Each structure stands twice: as C-alpha cells, then as structure tokens.
Amino acid sequence: KIESLKVTVDFLKVPLGLKKPPLKEALAAVPGPGRPKPFGVERHKPRCSDTMDNESQYSGYSYKSGHSRSSRKHRDRRDRHRSKSRDGSRGDKSVTIQAPGEPLLDNESTRGDERDDNWGETTTVVTGTSEHSISHDDITRITKDMEDSAHLDCSRHLGVLLAGALALFAFLTPLAFMLLPQLLWREELEPCGTPCEGLFISVAFKLLILLLGSWALFFRRPKAFFPRVFVFRALLMVLIFLLVVSYWLFYGVRILDSRDRNYQGVVQYAVSLVDALLFVHYLAVVLLELRQLQPQFTLKAVRSTDGASRFYNVGHLSIQRAAVWILENYYHDFPVYNPALLNLPKSVLSKKMSGFKVYSLGEENTTNNSTGQSRAVIAAAARRRDNSHNEYYYEEAEHERRVRKRRARLVVAVEEAFTHIKRLQEEDQKNPREIMDPREAAQAIFASMARAMQKYLRTTKQQPYHTMESILQHLEFCITHDMTPKVRGGHGERYLTAGPTIQYHKDRWLAKQWTLVSEEPVTNGLKDGVVFVLKRQDFSLVVSTKKIPFFKLSEEFVDPKSHKFVMRLQSETSV
Amino acid sequence: SYFIFFSFQQRIEIHKLRQGDNLILGFSIGGGIDQDPTQNPFSEDKTDKGIYVTRVTEGGPAEVAGLQIGDKIMQVNGWDMTMVTHDQARKRLTKRNEEVVRLLVTRQSLQKAVQQSMMS
Numbered sequence: 303k304i305e306s307l308k309v310t311v312d313f314l315k316v317p318l319g320l321k322k323p324p325l326k327e328a329l330a331a332v333p334g335p336g337r338p339k340p341f342g343v344e345r346h347k348p349r350c351s352d353t354m355d356n357e358s359q360y361s362g363y364s365y366k367s368g369h370s371r372s373s374r375k376h377r378d379r380r381d382r383h384r385s386k387s388r389d390g391s392r393g394d395k396s397v398t399i400q401a402p403g404e405p406l407l408d409n410e411s412t413r414g415d416e417r418d419d420n421w422g423e424t425t426t427v428v429t430g431t432s433e434h435s436i437s438h439d440d441i442t443r444i445t446k447d448m449e450d451s452a453h454l455d456c457s458r459h460l461g462v463l464l465a466g467a468l469a470l471f472a473f474l475t476p477l478a479f480m481l482l483p484q485l486l487w488r489e490e491l492e493p494c495g496t497p498c499e500g501l502f503i504s505v506a507f508k509l510l511i512l513l514l515g516s517w518a519l520f521f522r523r524p525k526a527f528f529p530r531v532f533v534f535r536a537l538l539m540v541l542i543f544l545l546v547v548s549y550w551l552f553y554g555v556r557i558l559d560s561r562d563r564n565y566q567g568v569v570q571y572a573v574s575l576v577d578a579l580l581f582v583h584y585l586a587v588v589l590l591e592l593r594q595l596q597p598q599f600t601l602k603a604v605r606s607t608d609g610a611s612r613f614y615n616v617g618h619l620s621i622q623r624a625a626v627w628i629l630e631n632y633y634h635d636f637p638v639y640n641p642a643l644l645n646l647p648k649s650v651l652s653k654k655m656s657g658f659k660v661y662s663l664g665e666e667n668t669t670n671n672s673t674g675q676s677r678a679v680i681a682a683a684a685r686r687r688d689n690s691h692n693e694y695y696y697e698e699a700e701h702e703r704r705v706r707k708r709r710a711r712l713v714v715a716v717e718e719a720f721t722h723i724k725r726l727q728e729e730d731q732k733n734p735r736e737i738m739d740p741r742e743a744a745q746a747i748f749a750s751m752a753r754a755m756q757k758y759l760r761t762t763k764q765q766p767y768h769t770m771e772s773i774l775q776h777l778e779f780c781i782t783h784d785m786t787p788k789v790r791g792g793h794g795e796r797y798l799t800a801g802p803t804i805q806y807h808k809d810r811w812l813a814k815q816w817t818l819v820s821e822e823p824v825t826n827g828l829k830d831g832v833v834f835v836l837k838r839q840d841f842s843l844v845v846s847t848k849k850i851p852f853f854k855l856s857e858e859f860v861d862p863k864s865h866k867f868v869m870r871l872q873s874e875t876s877v
Numbered sequence: 878s879y880f881i882f883f884s885f886q887q888r889i890e891i892h893k894l895r896q897g898d899n900l901i902l903g904f905s906i907g908g909g910i911d912q913d914p915t916q917n918p919f920s921e922d923k924t925d926k927g928i929y930v931t932r933v934t935e936g937g938p939a940e941v942a943g944l945q946i947g948d949k950i951m952q953v954n955g956w957d958m959t960m961v962t963h964d965q966a967r968k969r970l971t972k973r974n975e976e977v978v979r980l981l982v983t984r985q986s987l988q989k990a991v992q993q994s995m996m997s
Contacts, residue, residue: 873907
C-alpha cells in the first residue's frame, strides 16, 4: 500500500512540474523578496502539511458529540485516512487524464494534407445512424469506425473538389459563351459597338462581384466535420449545375449549331447567365446565412456529470449544425470539466452500502417474490435512520471554510509578491544586472507565492490544470501588461474560479472529438422537443430544444395625464 | 356538538358620559366609504366600507352598554351608517344635543350549536 501511495505522490508532483534549479538561480540573482522558503522540503511533503492543516481545523470541532480524547483520536485517524485515500484517488485520476488515451480515430483527422491547418479544432465523427450502435467500448466498433471515417473523409474531400469544379465551370461558362463565336465564326459576326462594350464591362464587374461573394461565402475554413452532407449546399450545387447545363444546352442548339450572327444577342445571353448566377448566390446567402440568424429555438445544454447548463438561442438549423454551434459555445461558457469534483466523498457514501439480507422461510417458488424482496430491502433501507446527509453537510461546510482560508492566504501572498516588482522608469538609475525581463520577474516573485498557490489549487482540486509553466506564463503576461494582483484575481479570476475550458492549455483540454447521438437523422432541422447528445469519453452534453413561443404583443396607450393618486385613508376616531 | 359561525344583530343603548365640555361614548370607530376597506381587521369582507368599532375604552359607557370591539354599526338613532363617510359617522355619533344613542350593531360570533334546544 505504501508503494502505491508513493507512486501516486509522484504523479501528483508532475502536474505542477516544480523544478528546483531555475528558481534557486532566480532567487540568488535578485535581492531576495519575501520569504526564502526552502522549496525542496516543500516538494517532498505536500500531503503531510495538508493533513496537518486538516487536523488543526478539526481540533476545534466536535460535531459528533463527545469531547473525549478517544473520539478525537479516532476522528483524527479517520481524517488522515480519508485525506490519504482522497489524495490517492485524485492521483489516479490525474494519471488517466495525462495518459494519451485518445482513440485511434483522432489520427484520421490530422492527415498530412496541406489543408491540415484548415480543419479547425473540433471533429464530429458519426458512429452509426441509430443510438444503439454507440456508447460501448467495443474494439470491433472502433475498427468499423475507422473504415467508416476513412470512407467519409474521402467523400468529404470529394465533395469539396466537386463543388470547386462546379464553381469553376459556372464561372468560366459566360466567358466561354462570349469567346466561342469570336473564335469560331469571327468573320460572319455583325459588328457590335457600344452596347457590346457596355455589356462586356458589366459582365466583367459582375463576375468579379460573384468571385468575391463566393470567396466570402464558401471558401471559409470549415470549422467542423459534419457527419452528413450539408443539405442546403448540396441543393445549391444541384441548382447551379442544372442552371449551367440548361444554358449550355440552349447555347449549343440555338447558337453553335445555327451559327447565330447577332453577337450582341450572344453577349446578352452570357450576361443573363451571370445575372442568374448572382441570384443563385443571393439565394445561397439567404439559405446558408440569413435563415439561421433569427432566433427560433432555445437550446438547453446540460452536462451530464455535474449538471452545468446553459441556454442558447438559435435559428433554423439542422441538428448537426446546431451541435457545432453548441460546441463552439461550450468551450467558452462551461466551466472546465473536473472529474475530481464529481462525487461525494467516499466516507459519506460508504455507510449506505450496508444492506439488509432477506431470508425467505418455507416457500420454494420465489420467482415472483424477488421483486418483492428487493422492494422490501429498499424500503427498509430508506426507513432506517440515515445520517450520511449530516456527514455530507459538515464535510461541505468544512471544505468551504478550508477553501476560503487558503484563498485568503493566496490573495495576501500574491499582493505581497507584487509589491516587490516595479516597472523600470526611464529616469531610474539601475545597475544593468538588476534589470529583468518579464520572465525573470515572474520567476522572481513566483517563489514567494508558490506555496500558497499550490495549496489553494490542491484544495479546489484544480492542480491538474495548472502546470508551473502555465502559471509562470500567466504571471509574465500580467506583469507585462501592468495588471494588478486583483486582475490575476489573486490569480483571481483565472484561478479562483474554474474558468471555461478554452483558457487552459490547448493540447490537454480541448477535445478534438465529439460524438453526436440523435434519434432523428442529423440533417433534419431542429424542431420543438428534439433531444440530442454530444458525447465525450467521460461525460456528455445533453441538448434539448424548445421552440421560442409566439409572442402576442398588444398595445396599451397610457395618457400621461392619467397618472393620479390619492392617499390611503385608515382613520380611527374616538367618540 | 359543533361550531357555527354566524352574525346577529343587537341593539345597544349607550348613555353618554359628560367629561368637561364633551359628551363621550367611550369607543373608537374606523371605516367609511372614503376609507380603505382592506385595512379593516374586523370585517369579513374586505370590500366592506361600513363603520366598525375598533376600540372600546374600559369602563366607558360603551362597554357598560355591551358594545364590543369588532362590531359593525348599522344604524345610529335610526340613521343609516352603512354608506357614510368617516366624518359623517363621527358627526352622527357626537351630536351635542343627544344624550343617548341607540345603535344597531352586527356582531359575528362563534358559538356552539345548542343541540338540546333543537332536540327539545
């Protein structure tokens, strides 16, 4: 058991990544600020100091009746035990988070294309059309997904290529319409003066506008892989295709075959195609961009593990687009997922597990008695006086108190540390050896607040999220921009509350892969009552839709002169 | 036996007491059509704007005559008091030339039903 505890101690040390040498150098280089605490000692006994803190707090309490020594001793032993076991479990969890446990599917998304940078940060990969084929860690399923996603990637690339080819084709067609007569039967063409030139100019500019508009609308970095084809885009592509093909058909029959000599007519024909393409572009803008802007639905996203929820207003979107929208907002709205904060401490729950045994005397056929038995057990367990809520309440109060105490210490330490640093003014005469750049300054003051910070992070179970490197970087950032300690929040705002996921170091906490689980096909539009789930390995976001109600606004005119008041009388007269 | 909550009318005759230059009755009134009926703690219906007895001085003529707190005054010497202003009510009670006022009051009372009387 001691071995395992040692191992967990090592893992606990890794997230903070405390490195001795550079700090000592920094301390030596700068005229010592604040407390020269021996850092090495600190590192080897993190937990002992914790337990000592716990004990010092418990000594004043006796929430269980009995001031006797034996009970206090017993309580101390239990507390030490409890804190050790908690640290142990936390150690376990930090191990799993660091391990590269991402499934194989992630590798697919980082194929070595030159487009690699463009694929953005989130990926949704379909693993089946119904929810039955999802949610089990099955090797066969993973291999099947690999094949599927490989296939899908090909088709996605294919889709983009197809769209590009079609766009190019549509773009070049008017030019072709105008050039072909010139090339093929130039001599026979009627001369066409000013009108044609005007038309040429208008074609040129319209094509330019079309080009710019298409670039703005279509050639943006895709922010996500959608599991299914984007219906509107497919529709538009089909429309363009039909349009261009029909124009070519008529052109071929009426102009090429019969060698029409009216060049102005040909040019006007080309111009009409460009106009039609511009209108299709307008249609694309409306369908792809505008229709979704007006809010029609309220989406409620709830995280399954801790119940954090948010509401979002969206317009008409398909389920897959709504899912991507939710994910974009998830990263800056939801506090970061912290598995350590999930469960009730084991000591509180352990008591519930002792059960009743039910013996049936006599009867042999107990088939229909089994449910009766289990119900009896549950009812009996519920009726039994259960004090675990009491434990939980005191545990919570204790934790709160501890957190506040540590936060106070942290704030004071940070404030104090910042008083040692001052921005160099031009007129100050300073020895060049004493001048530091932000990084060194950060390192210099880090030492004096490191201990308080470390203890605080451990209490709030945030220590996996902040490595020493990230803390130093943030310090450097604050010092460079002259932020007061309050902004840092006492590292405040960044450390005192669990921030949204996006502010933490990208590689570790930004998930690249989510699974969309839905009962309806994901290209269906949102409707009232649609529920879909966005899954990660250890938690999921349940999203439910509600239609924004139709508001009947009626008008009531209030004449400003109608505001009149009287005193409320309640006299009492004695007679 | 059971409780019945009902109201009954009572006639009360108060002889005014002379105190210096004034004739006093020994109680206070509240209510009136110009007052706020929702503030009345004695009325059952909070839109009732009648005149209610809000206080009865101990040992005063009203108490002696049997007036109780919470009574609603319906008539004073034949004058109706259900639709009067507070001041009008006061005036009707404190006429200088009257020594005796005869009130018709309504009182709500919680009484045990008298089963025996019903059976007998």
